[in-house]
Amino acid sequence: xxxxxxxxxxxxxxERTEELVNKKLQKIDQFFGDGVIDTARVxxxxxxxxxxxxxxxPVKGLIFRSEVKEKDFKxxxxxxxxxxxxxxxxxxxxxxxxxxxEGIKExxxxxxxxxxxISTDVFAGKLVKNKKVDLKPMTVEEALDQMELLGHDFxxxxxxxxxxxxxxxxxxxxxxxxIETSEN
Numbered sequence: 001x002x003x004x005x006x007x008x009x010x011x012x013x014x015e016r017t018e019e020l021v022n023k024k025l026q027k028i029d030q031f032f033g034d035g036v037i038d039t040a041r042v043x044x045x046x047x048x049x050x051x052x053x054x055x056x057x058p059v060k061g062l063i064f065r066s067e068v069k070e071k072d073f074k075x076x077x078x079x080x081x082x083x084x085x086x087x088x089x090x091x092x093x094x095x096x097x098x099x100x101x102e103g104i105k106e107x108x109x110x111x112x113x114x115x116x117x118i119s120t121d122v123f124a125g126k127l128v129k130n131k132k133v134d135l136k137p138m139t140v141e142e143a144l145d146q147m148e149l150l151g152h153d154f155x156x157x158x159x160x161x162x163x164x165x166x167x168x169x170x171x172x173x174x175x176x177x178x179i180e181t182s183e184n
Contacts, residue, residue: 001029001037011046011073020074024081025055031088032059044073053080064088135165143168144176 003022007013025040037059045052050069053076057064066083070076135158138146147155147168154169159180167179 001025002039004039004041006041006043008043008045009047011044011051013044017044017073021077024077025057028057028064028081028084028088031092036060042077044077046073051076053077055080055084057084062091064091137163140166140168140178 003018003025005013005018005021021042025042028040029037037057040055040057043052043054045054047069050071051073052067052069053073054067055065064084064087066080066087068076068080068083070079133156135156137158137160139160143155143157143166146157147153147170154167156165156167158164159166162180165181169177169179171177
C-alpha cells in the first residue's frame with residue numbers, strides 16, 4: 001500500500017509523522033489481501049486551535065473515509081485510524097455471511113486475526129431508527145429552506161429539473177453542498 005501524505009494550511013510533516021501514519025495504517029491493511037489497497041490518502045491540516053486529519057482509502061468499489069479534528073495532530077491521526085478500523089470491522093461483519101456477492105470475497109481475508117483484540121469503545125452504535133421520506137420535486141433553494149425550517153443539517157429531495165434524488169447538507173465551514181445521484 002502506498003501512503004500519500006499531504007500537509008495543508010501550513011502543516012509541515014516530518015519523517016516521524018510518515019512513520020506514525022504508516023504504522024497506524026498497517027493495522028487496516030492487515031484486514032485485506034495483498035495488493036487490494038493501492039493507495040491511502042492522508043491530509044493533515046493545521047488551524048489556529050486544532051489539527052484536522054482526513055484519511056481516504058478506496059478499495060474495490062468501496063471508499064473508507066474518516067475525518068477528525070483534535071488539538072494534537074498525533075491524537076487526530078490515532079482517532080482517524082481507529083475510526084477507519086471501526087468502519088472496516090463493521091463492513092466485514094456485515095458481509096461475513098454474504099460472501100457470494102461478486103468481488104467481496106477477494107477484498108476481505110477470512111479470519112485474519114482475532115477481532116476481540118480491537119478496542120470496542122471506538123466503534124459506532126447500532127442502527128436505532130428507520131425513517132421514510134416522501135420525495136417531493138423542488139428546487140435546491142426550496143430544499144435549503146426546508147432543511148433550515150426543520151433544523152436539520154441535511155435534507156433529501158427530488159430535484160424538480162433533473163428528477164434525480166439529491167441531498168443538500170451544511171458543511172463544517174457553514175456553507176452548503178449538494179450530493180446528486182446518478183444511475184450506473
